[in-house]
Amino acid sequence: MFDQMQLINPQSMAAKSNQAVKFAVDLSNRTKDETAQKHHNPHIKELETTLNNIFPTTREENNLQRARRMLGDIATSLSDSELESFLTEFEYLIDSWMDEFEKKIFDNKTLIQLLKEG
Numbered sequence: 001m002f003d004q005m006q007l008i009n010p011q012s013m014a015a016k017s018n019q020a021v022k023f024a025v026d027l028s029n030r031t032k033d034e035t036a037q038k039h040h041n042p043h044i045k046e047l048e049t050t051l052n053n054i055f056p057t058t059r060e061e062n063n064l065q066r067a068r069r070m071l072g073d074i075a076t077s078l079s080d081s082e083l084e085s086f087l088t089e090f091e092y093l094i095d096s097w098m099d100e101f102e103k104k105i106f107d108n109k110t111l112i113q114l115l116k117e118g
Contacts (some may be wrong), residue, residue, distance in 0.1 A: 063087065 036072075067087055068075045075083060103111045 064080055064083055064087075067083060080085070099110050106114055
């Protein structure tokens with residue numbers, strides 16, 4: 001963002017722009033160097049895989065962790081695939097129960113159907 005003083009003093013603006021360009025170039029060079037180092041070391045890929053297993057980033061894994069935390073001791077004996085299967089079944093049941101409830105309230109229409117009509 002520029003303030004009014006920068007419009008009066010274009011030299012100051014040019015100096016700040018040069019600093020930003022230098023920073024971007026330095027950052028780009030650093031990224032290229034890091035990429036080159038990764039290709040030279042074959043163990044980096046194994047390390048990245050291990051870190052991804054320890055610190056999951058996908059939504060399903062996070063949902064599984066949250067479900068395990070909420071269920072506590074009940075979920076300790078379940079495998080990830082079993083827990084995921086149960087979660088999917090619960091989601092289906094809740095959605096169908098909500099649809100039935102909405103149809104009872106809104107003259108045999110779900111809330112989504114009403115919103116589309118309106």
